Amino acid sequence: MRLEILPVLGIGDVTEGDDLAELIGNAAPWLRDGDVLVVTSKIVSKAEGRLVDVPADGPERVAARDEVLAAETARVVATRGATRIVQTHHGFVMAAAGIDASNVAKTQLVLLPRDPDASARALRTALRERYDVDVAVVVSDTMGRPWRNGLTDVALGVAGMAALRDHRGEVDPYGNELSLTQMAVVDELAGAAELVKGKCDQVPVAVVRGYLGAQRDGDGAGAATLVRDAALDLFSLGTAEATAAGLRAAATLTDRPGATPPDPAAVARAITAVAEAVAPGTTFTLVTDEEVRARLVATLPDWPAGATALVLGAPAGPAHPANLIRFGADLHRLRAALAAESVPSVLLPPPAGSTAGAVLAL
């Protein structure tokens, strides 16, 4: 097996209403069945009229661009300075929702195609019907990524082949099962095509020949299958945004006893974490003796059944209001530290007659 990657030259400038199948069919009469046609999303967007008029410069341009970005954004993932990483309505996580101001007039912005999988399918169908050639089509765009400098081209849409190549269940020559390997081959195809497109000015289309062979399939589920559900993603939010979410969670902790007794090591870590922050002399006692616990719980009418007790003692001294306020703040510090260890808690009023301490139900 060998691959060739061929630029499609002579496509020229694409404008709204252009017929991409005709432009490509005429520029590449040498297209063959089984070729993978990789098309830069920008010319798809332009042909589909996904352009917005904006002022060429000044604060009006910034304001207009912000408005366009908001409309293209399903969810803000991370921001820093002027950078906005967002999840688009398609599910892609991209800087500025993939809105682009390059290779377009200064008074226009290019949006991503509305449905890149549909764009790929339509182009594939048109090429088959009008040029009698059965190709796969990848609609590509350039994206950054966490942890690594530099951008790469990846797929926004695909038709005529599966986005992923699945090695799961295969066994290597040593008998180890390849349990986790699904390769995002359409992203690799998009990147391979960029190697040719990026080095030729004005080459928005390239062909990968030799990859598909007999493995062609129908339109499949498209590049939409590449979108990972945010709930399954370990990096669904930027670090700063998630840290702020943690601070907000601390601000709004609810009273909730744990479903199971807490790990004493986790409680100990939480106590250690706040030791320097609380008033000197504050004491922390995780009640493990069942008899002591039963006696304590008997004084607390609202005790959640089955909860573990953590007793906090205020520093010795007169119960001055300022000291009690500080003690209350320190209690909440500990509750936040416990929450960081995934230990929920309930703050109970101190036992009747006591002014020197408080009890958390864990």
Place this chain on the structure above:
Amino acid sequence: MRLEILPVLGIGDVTEGDDLAELIGNAAPWLRDGDVLVVTSKIVSKAEGRLVDVPADGPERVAARDEVLAAETARVVATRGATRIVQTHHGFVMAAAGIDASNVAKTQLVLLPRDPDASARALRTALRERYDVDVAVVVSDTMGRPWRNGLTDVALGVAGMAALRDHRGEVDPYGNELSLTQMAVVDELAGAAELVKGKCDQVPVAVVRGYLGAQRDGDGAGAATLVRDAALDLFSLGTAEATAAGLRAAATLTDRPGATPPDPAAVARAITAVAEAVAPGTTFTLVTDEEVRARLVATLPDWPAGATALVLGAPAGPAHPANLIRFGADLHRLRAALAAESVPSVLLPPPAGSTAGAVLAL
């Protein structure tokens, strides 16, 4: 310009001490000046003896693997269940530090090459000296990424070409400057090679022909230039880890006045955030009248110069200790919500004689 991607067949199993240059030079006598040789890191690791003996199964295997992983880890980035995303000592962020149990005996694990750029340089030099061929060498591996399903091959090491292709400063046909575009072409080359390698069993090496042409350069800075400094990365920590860090930050908030007056809108957002969580009747007053502020500040000896005052009123009622403790906890809730808005605060003791409120210096 056209590229070809060619598999190097017949390399067979690689074991410790094998001479990779000889294996590749003999398997691909057709190598030419300007080719890019993409070598799977696993055979580099095997040849370099980066193997660790572990039990074939059972808890002993898990424990041994955990120990190896800890040694390969510079920093834990995210964990969920058994998944460990870590930054390696090289700076790469990868699941399980790139440790691999496939294509190796069941009693061994393969570690990443110790210095993949050096491995690439050594292989390049050996091929030039012994086979008189001037190629670039990419050492590749398979990685997952946030937000997108499926894995792709990327570069761990490179010699004989730059890792990034820089379009910054170029101007498009519309006169827009391409300000941000540095393409990670070695990652695209690694992915392109995978398309050939992944479909042929046991093909750990492929050649990309036609890319380098006249653009060959020296060994450059290697793939190390692809490693983004964690301090510059918007996703330096997993979302759960960063959220826990925010909870810990709330637990350990320090008294720190802001350098500049806070944005009143940010203060209002913080107040709104805690409104449901604090005791009913608690009041929040951001003092904006200069005269009122001066009178208040005169009662507070520790007032930080220039700070803005936020006055909190406890709910009306007797100053029962339980109420004061609750008020203190609610104060800390507000401080955490302010911190989430990047508004630092100082908790001051209530003015002498007052038991009904507290003051935060912002």
